[in-house]
Amino acid sequence: MSRLIVNDLSCQRGYNELFSNLSFELSPGEILRISGANGSGKTSLLRIIAGISSGESGNVTFNNNPAGSIAYQSDIFYLGHLPALSPELHCKENLDYLTQLNGSNTGLLVDEALANVGLKHYKYEYAANLSAGQKRRVVLAALFVTQAKIWLLDEPFTALDADGIKSLENQITGHCENGGLCILTTHQDSKLPNLRMLAL
16 A cells, blocks of 8 residues: 655754654545644645655655655645746646646646636636636646645645635545545644644
């Protein structure tokens, strides 16, 4: 069975130690919620697991592949707390770009994904003209087409209304029921099943 293994991670930013000797494992179907005060290291931990940053010590593997390796990165979908959209591109172009970065399906599935997040008629609207919630939904639409097994979501419910939150919770639940796993940070209460907690 493929497991995400975080082993003895330590992380320091400047003179501040965010966490040390952190270890845990996640199996397919599990969801881990990371909690903690602002500045406690939640985003730093997600970035290390995503293979974007490195800690002072420790390692992360999935299916025996180390973080940063090509095989590992193909299983990762990372959603940061900023929308990461180009204002000069319209919704479909932004989503095409995001899905290609994450090794995902494109084409007609992108159109379907935008429809799934309520942006069917915004396909050719430039990102610069979107509200904060609409920008967030463009990025979240990538979850409908990504093939990555591990979803790393930093404050994914930000700027979403109640319907958007419920839709995202359903998407996360479906992903994990199909053998995926998810690690997220959020300040909001969640009704996600199989939810484990990690406090930093």
